[in-house]
Amino acid sequence: MPEPSTDQLFYLPGLQERKAERTRRIAELLGSSLGGHGPTGAAVAHAVAHHLLEGAEQAAANRNGDLLSWYRRTELRDLAYLASTDSAGSAHLLLNPEDGHLLQSPLSETAYYLVAPETSVAPAALHELLATALDSARKHGFGGLVDQYAPIVCLLERRELRDTLFSWSITRLPGTVFTDYTSAPEVLARDLVHEAGHHWFNEALATASVSLPEDVTFHSPWRETERPAFGFLHACWAFSLTVIYSAAVLDSAPPPVQAFLRDYLAGQGRLLRAAVPNFGEAASLITSEQLRERVSGAVDAALRCAQELPEPSEEVSSC
Template sequence: MDLTTVFRMPAIHDLHRTKTERIHQALGRGAGRLITPTTHAPATGYALAHHVLEGAEHAARVGDPDTFVWYSEHPDAAATELTPAAGPLTVVPAEEQLLTSYVSDTPYYVLGPTTQAAPGHLHKLTLESATLAADQGFGDLVDAHAPIVCLLTGKPLGSPLRSWTISRMPGTVFLDYVPDNTVMVARDLIHEAGHNWLNDALTATGCEIDNTRTFYSPWKKTHRPAYGFIHGCWSFSLVTLYVAAVLPTTTGETHTFLTAYLDRQRAQLRVVTGDHETALRTISDSTLRTRLRIVYRHALAF
């Protein structure tokens, strides 16, 4: 299966470009100056623009003019000073640096004037993990939808690993990690990049999912509205495809862990077969609906 044809969607590229331009225009009006476009790839510029927007809005709310000016002078959140030659922009925020807002209880981190790049070994971890994801066919997904990685806490293999995205910070992923284990980090990069991709695809195609119906999610062990259910089916289908592809290259504890993980994902994907097709009918764009169906069915076949 050529995943490139699934992930590449001109409407998403257009969304990244136009939304970034609008953010820079809005910031320029607030600062009373012209914001010079950044030279980053469109997907990276899109992710960075949301950090700048969030940081500038927060500075305005708390009455911090110096920080607001900093964002207007750094429309890429000084990413050029943080980003090495290759790989995702990686930062390692402390737990106390994570924010919540009046619109979301989910914590997040915003690049700002005090942000420091991740230590070399952790940037190497995300770079090699992104490369591994690309080797298995997920390069376009991770490059465009996880260009900013916030590593949280290193944990042993088998420990519960947190990972999440939030819609107000597209292109940024937050995740715990297993130190020196690129296979596991790549798994979670793919999972969270998948959520970002689907959010962008829904926005770019103008789809609004009808959440009046709920469906049982074996991953959450509860009924979820169609939006969350479709998200789960999509991202876990992607992860199933990745794990099935990478498993033969693994050894030892990682192989044992992922073998059991893959068996569990296969069983959970089978549980949602009928509901998945029903939920897809809430998506009005036929191209997007078809791509979600193809990936799910391909994962189910493994």
């Protein structure tokens, strides 16, 4: 199956400038330089800045002076020991917190993790898994997306392909991906593409000054419920990206992974087709023509990728 070109899909004027300004403002608030030109680059600096900001706010609220001081004085170079560098030389921070170390707070409906003084280095095998997954994403046209919008990867539970895999991202920690993982780098790459896609869409909406109405809803076939335009469009966009990636990697994946991805593609094709009747109206709410064309183009490409595949042998997980 031919690989769709994604070279220009993730470029929008002003995206990087907005992220750089946000990083600068957080560093100024913390009284730190963050070392944005350090070994891991501006993308990681942006993601780390939000970890440090959230950590500092929580430490201040809990009156923990020592921890507050750590979050305020930490520079990007101080976290270089967590870096996981792939064959292209692009560094990401890899987190692998122990059971029970995830946090619950009003910050997010889902659990999350913040870098902290006790954050330790992930096992070498996970660094290798991540590097291979990033190489796969890059080979199939998604390197820029995962480098810029998933620079911090938090690997959670190790699971088998037959298990339900959970991944998520939260808006207060842009650039951080939380995900379960298997031994298959192609599957990890798929989930990195998905969550990085969510982060990209959030940044793109903000950069283009697009405000989606909260009182307009659409039926989401992924959740079998009505969702606001924001959530519905997020699902259409992010799942389309995973379909495009999965179709591109399908033929080169080992047989068990190939079977898994074939079922995934068939299931996502069915769900995307079910979303099509509402997609046009939802997309019309994106007031930026350039962004609207990007999202519509991704959905169209995903439908083409999935159109000739069989129905799945089991249900696919939802966003």
